[in-house]
Amino acid sequence: MITVPEDSLSNDISRIYQAESRRVLATLIRLLGNFDLAEEAMQEAFIAALQKWPGEGIPKNPRAWLVSAGRFKIIDRLRREKRGRELAEEQAEQPAERYAFQPETNNVAIEDDQLRLIFYCCHPTLPLDSRIALALREVCGMSTAEIARAYLVQPDAMKKRISRSKAQLREDKVVYEIPGKDTLDSYLNTVLHVIYLIYNEGYAATGGEHHQRPELTQEAIFLAREIVRLLPEPEALGLLSLLLLHESRSNARVDGDGIPISLESQDRSLWDQDLIDEGIRVLHKSVLSGRMGYYSLQAAIVYVHVSAPSAEATNWALIVDYYQMLEKIQPSPFIALQKAIATGMLEGPETGLVLLDALADNKKMQNYHLLYAAKADLARRAGKNELAISNYKKALKFVSQHAEKRYIQRQLEKLKKNDK
């Protein structure tokens, strides 16, 4: 046990909550065999921690302590409740060796629970949308409201979808396990997609106060490494590389006020060279396979960015090539947007603006703030300040994330100042 001064304790507990709660939950789901009981147990465990740790100090292995405490609390409560008696007996009778759990030592088993949870949520028995929603809820702890917003559906509908998914996993008796190599293949795409979404949520949260949520980006990188360990397929390598290369810039991406800094204005000396080197090594393996896909191609694009000495000295032609390849394998208006921006950087802002105008015909894009932000940026480069200002204003209308909003406001203020 380590003793800590009283005042920093609540900070520590909240830090531990951020870092450990999803892992504790993943293990509790295995031990209790039920999402809702596990969720309850996890909450109980943290309440117990708030009561005990101020007196006893933070245990050496808080995660294991929380798992034990949560499980004990639930079994204890179920025993006391009549209606839960049978369930409690079932829980208490679980053969000890099956759940052999040595609180102080068994971190490996607990880490595997994170993977079990992600595979459980991504099980093919569920419709694709439900898999992603459930994984975002359970693996990264996003609220149903946050997920509903990201998917443009009503929170109630999302809540129903998630509870239906949990019920279905129970009905279909899906086992809480890491699938064998044969079936892993059929899961892989969804699992990679979910990890990618978790990272994105941490990299640029869809809503709320903070632009970056490091606990989510760390989680996603951890999961991507684990998937690569299980199945070093080109796309798994591509995803890991992409996340590492993105992460290398995390110190340079926001300023002291938490406002995002655009790539070209970032202090490149703040980029983490170790992460860049690792990301490139992983990308290299994927490229050697001759089977670059959605993630490897994106990683290759980030590699072009991180190896350029400055924004001007970036090989934009290569980036446009990569976006073309991406469009071939997975066409989407968002890829088209990125390609238009890169083309604007290569051939001049006027060309970029023409391409962006063509994109604005797409209904999906009309409410997308980044389309207007991109137009504003190219207009500014072309010296068309009025066009830039009107587009930043449109972008402001559709942006939902606080820090991004402030970024756009700041750009707008700069332009107005220059105008005078």
Place this chain on the structure above:
Amino acid sequence: MQFFVYFTVNENTPMKPPTPEGMAKMGRFMKEAMESGMVVATGQMPRAVTEVTLKEDEISVSDGPFIEGKEFIPGFTVIRVNSKQEAIDWTSKLRECMGEGTLKMAQLSGTSFD
């Protein structure tokens, strides 16, 4: 005939990854090779190996040791070609994508490699 094309790294010559331009060339080159059907296998030898040993009628399995230095193969490709010259030409092109350095190639022999 099949050739095992690979590179090694050690502490004295750490692997230098290709530039972004080289990486792009390599991606295209390897994709073409895959699509032409000449690539039999591609991958890497991981540093961690598992040893299976028979001693006094008993098999023992142990994880490790870590492969070090010259033995470590971060990437290899097995290609099917009609002549050694064809293998040399292909390997030269791959090396040009990767940048300066050495690739090694070895002809595989045995019934399944013809």
